[in-house]
Amino acid sequence: MIGKLLSTDLLKMRRTGIWWIVFIGPVGLAAMQALNFGLRYDYLVRDHYASDPWSGLIEETSMFVPIAVYLAMTLLTAMIANVENRQNSWKQTLALPVRRSQVFASKFLACLIQLLAACALLAVSMLTVGLLLKFSGPIPYLDLLKLGVYPMLAALPMLGFMLWMTLTLRNQAIPISLGIAASLSSVFGGAMPDVFPLAWPAVVLGNGEEALRYAGFGITLFAVLYLLGSIHFSRKDVA
Amino acid sequence: MTELMIETRNLTKKYKGARAVDALNLAIPQGEIYGFLGPNGAGKTTTIRMLLGLIRPSSGVVQIFGQDLKRDRIKILRRVGSLVEYPSYYGHLNAVENLETIRRVLDVPKARIDEVLHTVGLTKDAKRHVKGYSLGMKQRLGIAAALLGSPELLILDEPTNGLDPSGILEIRELIKKMPKEQGITVLVSSHLLSEVEQMASSVGIVNQGKMIFQDTISNLQRKAGSEIHIALSDAEAAMIIVREQGCFARLEEGKLIFKGIDNGQIARLVAALVDARHSIYRVEERRKSLEDLFLNMTASASGASMGGISQITGGHSGAPRGAGLPKEVAQ
Numbered sequence: 001m002i003g004k005l006l007s008t009d010l011l012k013m014r015r016t017g018i019w020w021i022v023f024i025g026p027v028g029l030a031a032m033q034a035l036n037f038g039l040r041y042d043y044l045v046r047d048h049y050a051s052d053p054w055s056g057l058i059e060e061t062s063m064f065v066p067i068a069v070y071l072a073m074t075l076l077t078a079m080i081a082n083v084e085n086r087q088n089s090w091k092q093t094l095a096l097p098v099r100r101s102q103v104f105a106s107k108f109l110a111c112l113i114q115l116l117a118a119c120a121l122l123a124v125s126m127l128t129v130g131l132l133l134k135f136s137g138p139i140p141y142l143d144l145l146k147l148g149v150y151p152m153l154a155a156l157p158m159l160g161f162m163l164w165m166t167l168t169l170r171n172q173a174i175p176i177s178l179g180i181a182a183s184l185s186s187v188f189g190g191a192m193p194d195v196f197p198l199a200w201p202a203v204v205l206g207n208g209e210e211a212l213r214y215a216g217f218g219i220t221l222f223a224v225l226y227l228l229g230s231i232h233f234s235r236k237d238v239a
Numbered sequence: 240m241t242e243l244m245i246e247t248r249n250l251t252k253k254y255k256g257a258r259a260v261d262a263l264n265l266a267i268p269q270g271e272i273y274g275f276l277g278p279n280g281a282g283k284t285t286t287i288r289m290l291l292g293l294i295r296p297s298s299g300v301v302q303i304f305g306q307d308l309k310r311d312r313i314k315i316l317r318r319v320g321s322l323v324e325y326p327s328y329y330g331h332l333n334a335v336e337n338l339e340t341i342r343r344v345l346d347v348p349k350a351r352i353d354e355v356l357h358t359v360g361l362t363k364d365a366k367r368h369v370k371g372y373s374l375g376m377k378q379r380l381g382i383a384a385a386l387l388g389s390p391e392l393l394i395l396d397e398p399t400n401g402l403d404p405s406g407i408l409e410i411r412e413l414i415k416k417m418p419k420e421q422g423i424t425v426l427v428s429s430h431l432l433s434e435v436e437q438m439a440s441s442v443g444i445v446n447q448g449k450m451i452f453q454d455t456i457s458n459l460q461r462k463a464g465s466e467i468h469i470a471l472s473d474a475e476a477a478m479i480i481v482r483e484q485g486c487f488a489r490l491e492e493g494k495l496i497f498k499g500i501d502n503g504q505i506a507r508l509v510a511a512l513v514d515a516r517h518s519i520y521r522v523e524e525r526r527k528s529l530e531d532l533f534l535n536m537t538a539s540a541s542g543a544s545m546g547g548i549s550q551i552t553g554g555h556s557g558a559p560r561g562a563g564l565p566k567e568v569a570q
Contacts, residue, residue, distance in 0.1 A: 004343050
């Protein structure tokens, strides 16, 4: 049933422009770095990061990844929910013979697929930038993938929260404002204490050894939020 | 005894202490078009949402196809088609894609999409984006969506709301065909009695969350009763002759008004009046319109249901006969 629901959710997203977000985010980040490294080629590639330009590229990008991930989560969940909220289609969707928990799961999976696609696209476009700029040294495929995926996992609690907010609240202004505020403050994640979930993507990027641990924290906290959201969504009255 | 498709017992929904639906007992037999009537805010939509499992009852039981909705919600909903209030649609998709989102969940053959589009007459516009549709077309798409899973029970909440007269007619004809051609039981809600009268075979009237009448439409019409109005030259003098004939009339605007008299009595009365040199202008039968009946029933709703009954009978004078107790008085 989840598969069927997921396929309908992907169908409902046709022509909503949702895939543009998936596309523009990573490609935009890569384009920014292409400019950065292209314009300051002599300084960055030949001097500052001369020993390992690939990790230089990853390092320069990494400070923008948390905000990009949080923004993507905000926009994607809001757009996914908007498909149902706009014409109040919930009453049609939930009057079908489906479990509400499965509807909730399907929306989550749709969002997760898009986030993973964005991560993959980020890796590919960063690779392209590096190759175009003729970086020397071995290509760090794994690090390029981790660049998007680890912060995304560490940021998952945000997805759990946004999923619940956007799918249960009629007024989307509230979750979107909160989401954008969180995204903006995540820029200062490095300066926050590590217990603060908003800081986790930055911690993951700044500290290689702790990466897996904080990704794990992210998944755990997400699981709790997801469960609470799903239970509430399953029980609430549909207006 | 026909099988009941929908049965609710003491169905109640409280919102912050106020009872939107109050101990409602619905009984909808198979193959009927059941008109669910009530003024705006009477609790119709709330009831329908509870029937579809969209909101949870505060108390009471819903049984559909003889199964408990709480336990077998998914099994039941597979056999139910619904359209709740204004239509739900995805404006950025065309009609076929809209139906496809539902088809994938219901797992019916793709050919059903063309069939239901044909049924509601949208085949021509199937490839257009739904946001460009007129309200009537959106409503028909909503009905197509409700029909997609070949349901045995169709629940339509205000399906003709906001439509123009030709749209209303179209939808009405569509609904009337259902039980005949496909054996579908239909629950259709409305706040317009005239509309329900034209398609329903039985009715339930709710007001302030309570069921105040539930019976066949013909029994409702019978309850409305009829009066004989005789307009003549000197009504007051004629009253004496009426009394001599053993009839009771009331006088209103120079007319004699009789209740519950048969053809023989009318004939004798008219003959006697003519003999007494009265000029008779008009003898007419007036059915109390269902609209009046409906208004009387709903206006007298709060609490005292007995008061309401005397109003149904006319309330002015005369013996309250011909209009008995509503069969189902909410307890």
